[in-house]
Amino acid sequence: MKTTIKNSEPLQLEPIGHIFSDFADPFGIPRQPGLASAARATLVLCSPYNDPLSVRGLEDFSHIWLTFIFHLSPKRWTPLVRPPRLGGNTKMGVFATRSTHRPNRLGLSLVTLEHIDTRHGVCLSLSGADLANGTPVVDIKPYLPWLEARPDARGGFAPEPPLLCHVVFSNQARQQLAARADCENFSTLIQQVLAQDPRPAYRRSPDTRIHGIRLRDVDVRFRATRENVLEVIELRPA
Amino acid sequence: MKTTIKNSEPLQLEPIGHIFSDFADPFGIPRQPGLASAARATLVLCSPYNDPLSVRGLEDFSHIWLTFIFHLSPKRWTPLVRPPRLGGNTKMGVFATRSTHRPNRLGLSLVTLEHIDTRHGVCLSLSGADLANGTPVVDIKPYLPWLEARPDARGGFAPEPPLLCHVVFSNQARQQLAARADCENFSTLIQQVLAQDPRPAYRRSPDTRIHGIRLRDVDVRFRATRENVLEVIELRPA
Numbered sequence: 001m002k003t004t005i006k007n008s009e010p011l012q013l014e015p016i017g018h019i020f021s022d023f024a025d026p027f028g029i030p031r032q033p034g035l036a037s038a039a040r041a042t043l044v045l046c047s048p049y050n051d052p053l054s055v056r057g058l059e060d061f062s063h064i065w066l067t068f069i070f071h072l073s074p075k076r077w078t079p080l081v082r083p084p085r086l087g088g089n090t091k092m093g094v095f096a097t098r099s100t101h102r103p104n105r106l107g108l109s110l111v112t113l114e115h116i117d118t119r120h121g122v123c124l125s126l127s128g129a130d131l132a133n134g135t136p137v138v139d140i141k142p143y144l145p146w147l148e149a150r151p152d153a154r155g156g157f158a159p160e161p162p163l164l165c166h167v168v169f170s171n172q173a174r175q176q177l178a179a180r181a182d183c184e185n186f187s188t189l190i191q192q193v194l195a196q197d198p199r200p201a202y203r204r205s206p207d208t209r210i211h212g213i214r215l216r217d218v219d220v221r222f223r224a225t226r227e228n229v230l231e232v233i234e235l236r237p238a
Numbered sequence: 239m240k241t242t243i244k245n246s247e248p249l250q251l252e253p254i255g256h257i258f259s260d261f262a263d264p265f266g267i268p269r270q271p272g273l274a275s276a277a278r279a280t281l282v283l284c285s286p287y288n289d290p291l292s293v294r295g296l297e298d299f300s301h302i303w304l305t306f307i308f309h310l311s312p313k314r315w316t317p318l319v320r321p322p323r324l325g326g327n328t329k330m331g332v333f334a335t336r337s338t339h340r341p342n343r344l345g346l347s348l349v350t351l352e353h354i355d356t357r358h359g360v361c362l363s364l365s366g367a368d369l370a371n372g373t374p375v376v377d378i379k380p381y382l383p384w385l386e387a388r389p390d391a392r393g394g395f396a397p398e399p400p401l402l403c404h405v406v407f408s409n410q411a412r413q414q415l416a417a418r419a420d421c422e423n424f425s426t427l428i429q430q431v432l433a434q435d436p437r438p439a440y441r442r443s444p445d446t447r448i449h450g451i452r453l454r455d456v457d458v459r460f461r462a463t464r465e466n467v468l469e470v471i472e473l474r475p476a
Contacts, residue, residue, distance in 0.1 A: 060394035
């Protein structure tokens with residue numbers, strides 16, 4: 001039943017809403033959703049999609065799929081990418097990875113739906129979301145466990161969660177955290193985010209450089225003191 | 239960290255490939271992927287995405303996500319839809335369903351990757367695909383079981399697979415099947431597709447009408463003889 005199909009059909013997408021999150025810029029965003037359960041995000045639907053009727057029944061699902069645009073990624077792409085998990089030295093096909101540098105820049109995340117607020121439009125509270133602030137979302141779908149939970153699937157070059165680093169806090173960082181209203185959750189978030197070692201893959205060994213990632217209202221300054229150990233030095237106002 | 243985000247960012251998608259499948263028209267397409275494991279489909283990537291390098295490493299994954307366009311669905315949408323599973327009488331929010339009539343017309347299917355052929359461009363052989371012939375595909379991603387298999391997720395109004403009908407064949411249909419080279423697989427496919435009762439939800443009781451669905455090269459004629467029983471009457475060349 002082969003038919004000829006033209007190759008240039010243009011398809012226009014419109015955001016149905018946008019993400020407001022802890023992640024101000026792409027550096028430091030967990031590489032997969034769910035690895036930073038302390039990350040909070042809000043999806044605010046926009047007109048005409050923010051009719052409360054459009055999410056009727058969604059509150060009974062614990063997990064949802066978000067399809068979104070990697071709006072901070074460049075539009076150009078290459079057939080081969082270097083997954084951080086493979087140390088940055090091995091090239092894989094872009095479609096064999098979840099790389100953010102991909103044709104059409106489409107992202108797909110499974111997130112936990114915490115709450116839906118329909119008092120003014122539609123706001124979804126999410127956790128475990130690996131999404132940059134401002135991300136345009138183009139679809140929401142419910143997660144169907146009987147169909148989409150396939151624990152026996154073969155996971156190719158990424159068959160299990162990535163190895164995590166140990167995260168320690170300097171005295172200064174500990175004091176700065178203690179002074180915050182969101183101390184406990186923010187401390188967990190920093191640990192979950194740094195445990196995935198957000199440094200570029202080629203820096204996966206101890207180095208003297210101080211790195212920074214923006215989380216919420218601060219720049220989290222850290223360095224790799226020993227193999228697989230990252231130390232949070234201080235929280236600097238962003 | 240609330241910021242103002244403009245609502246009208248236009249986003250252009252380009253198909254990376256197209257589906258060639260057993261399903262010539264939308265009527266009869268299984269409502270969820272994986273429910274018709276006998277359904278075969280081929281995803282043929284198009285230029286410039288059909289570089290064999292772009293799928294390097296993908297063959298080691300057993301399951302992949304396809305993001306595609308419901309190109310046969312109307313572009314208009316409504317906030318409420320009537321899921322067939324609820325008998326067609328109950329309205330749910332469009333984002334609480336996997337309805338094909340949705341904003342941006344984006345589809346998401348988990349399919350089994352059987353084989354990749356890179357001799358001339360890139361062709362992926364798939365099974366369990368609920369995709370109409372000619373469907374434009376806009377992304378391929380590997381399925382990550384450690385991240386995306388959440389068997390304990392709460393499945394809202396669709397917590398388990400839909401109830402299936404019993405499918406029987408008339409003598410005529412049986413003889414027509416026996417004469418085909420693809421007899422065994424095609425017979426399984428017909429059973430899997432009809433077991434989901436492709437009739438409109440409001441016809442879920444026995445009726446005298448003869449229905450037809452196009453599968454491969456034939457029009458499969460059937461009727462609902464008893465409660466939850468569909469009889470295949472004949473295979474008519476399409």
